[in-house]
Amino acid sequence: MKNQQICELFIENRDILKKIFIFTDHQIYHICAMIFADKGQLADPQKLEDCKNLLKNATKNTFGLSMNFRGYSHTIFICMLSISDNPEQKLEQTIKLYSELKAEFSGSEYLALGAMIMTEYTTDYEQITTRAKEIYTDMRANHPFLTSNEDSVFSLLLSLSEKSTKLLNEEIEKHYEECKEKFGKSNAVQALSHVLALTDGNAHDVINLYEDLRNRGYKYGTQFELPALGIVAKLGEKNDIINELIEVDQFLSNQKGYQGIFSLSKKQRLMHASCLVMSNHLNKSDTNINLYTSTISAIAIAIAQQIALIIIIASSTAVTNANN
Template structure:
């Protein structure tokens, strides 16, 4: 069954990759197109170019020329709105949430629209004002303990922790314990390790075995020539949350990466091996989530917030890649 899910998910991803090209101005999207494609694919949604363009028009009509919603997030938010029955009303709530975040002294940059989206998408779990307050508390905790590593790229994970934690103090304590423990297991102290420690908060067991599993999966990926490095560490942490055989999981990631390599636009030159491996990991992991949901119908970490976690990770990864590319181009010029 899970092999069937993976094949369907991969086929949908490739189909959505073609559909996003039909959106006017899609060539401007850069790496953010992959976040749009993945966010739709892992939720088993087909991209509708006409609806996406409607979303773009709504965003442009509702914001000023220099709004962050017209930057990296434009196509992502438009794609999100395309699935909403009342697009204008949905965007108004997102925009209102964004304004509240600015008033609460969150830094107004490219990450802030995505933070507003996550809080908006989880409003049924927690009211928006409470979510903002708790997110600020989590972020300030991170900043206090890692002042030189913590920045706005931690906003989305802060929100997920704030919204989903049942015991915030215990979870934040474990987050720091994970950071130190994983460092002792071979991960260098860095922003990437900090991001990984954020994901470990969502592990239900929160024990030594759980941390060892992260190390094991990292090594398995490397041994299969399917390495996920650096800014992809949080994704390894997310994969470790799945209750499945690690060897089988990694083998499937490699298979998907090998198949994607043969598709135009996903080769080593066009996309890069590390980025393709991360996309493959997201496709496989979300396929397992579908399988668990279908077979068990149990509200676990796998089918409750796992998709939210990997969407947040994916957004952060793509923004890092795009920022690095922009900086490189600026330096060359």
Template structure:
């Protein structure tokens, strides 16, 4: 393991522990997502500063704000990364006021506003929101039963690229159909197809690269997950880096994580651990892409958002299951 990869791994653990101190008694899945977001941003967090951002968020929003609740931790982390929590929150709320006019109110559109505040100004957010609404309508037309509020986040990122709405959705549909021949989790594959649609190259080439990474991991003795985990591997596939080098890095990070607290027999599953390894590999290779600067930024942040959405979905599912069990 080279020094850069080791530093990323160690920062991830430090960030995870800091987030756990700042947000006690919350989901381990969200702790991992937040730690990855911090690590990908190249920062090492401390609990006290995260708590201060959490306080700034509560001071600047009402108790019924969609920036609170399920995505509160994600919001506080983004405020911390900005280095200017109050100003970042102001920009986020301004973006949300714009976005909700086109995409409605929800925690997912609030999540989109958080990222949009970091990637464009209010004028850009307005243009992106109008285009995102058009993209979302096309998504819903292609997959009326699969498309939900979470897809508005990806529509927002797709809207920031130079490709027109129809081209993006046609490309996403082509990728989806090809992915479906190999994998089965429809909701996850829809998200994966949205990420791939933003990248250059043919649908066949992009999907084949995802499949090769999956197969190389299998050949290395690692059974990578085919559900929410696939989102991280798809985002990683966009890197121009050598496929074997990417897989070797995932395996090295996976070995490192296996020795860390929280990844033992009573911690994350091996598939979740591999997903975290893929996420951290993306952090290491995120600047090595074939995309233009604007598209690269959108796709990199889209990967982080997609993983956070996957984590939120896990939390919601776990909460629902627990509540149902308690009522019986």
């Protein structure tokens, strides 16, 4: 199987994380396993414990930090620190950026998560904060009922785009209008439009990929799963990508946690397959050469990946809150 190595690494990481974070929501295991697999790393139990203590000590005496860095996404923060070469420095930079962002945005787990992601790409926190606010203001103006505080993280990620704010806004709206005809009005479609604007994607390519998968008997989800499909649609020849998605989906269907009554849904499984295929392609030089053209930077692709990840986290948080 073309994606064998990353699939096996994903499952191995998931099983390690389940033993370490015993009471964590099962959705988080898969998200964190994706984070490690994307970096080609195997979770180190001792480093995870060290990062857990690091995060606890750095945030325990400040209410806002304690609440937003140690809530539902607590395990995700620990895993993101663990893949860093210098967790102490990364956390210090994250808290610094988060503090600056709170001058313009309401504090939240999503904003904290965005801050941690952003430290990998920039140190110009003032400029990023200012531009993120401009983008968020446009989002609110265009979609007042869809846009909420949690969308501040998307404006933050979009602020790294090399495109002007005006052009970015125009392209996002164009893609949104095209995608909503097929997938309806939702936060997921809004996030998909962000991905397409960042990567010079094509809404019709995403819709065609969705339809062709459906014709092969694989119904891809139209909620939090969509942003990942937006990236996958750019990875290569459509039929080749579909074959890879089906192959990985079949591999996952034989793994523990994807079988039986209490397993993840088929739509979630196919979304996981798309994330694994996406990571495997984007970590290969031949794919990078095809994608990273004069109009699509490496950062744009990376940020599009992060948007796909954030919408998955947001959806799993919503499901958990609804069940509590």
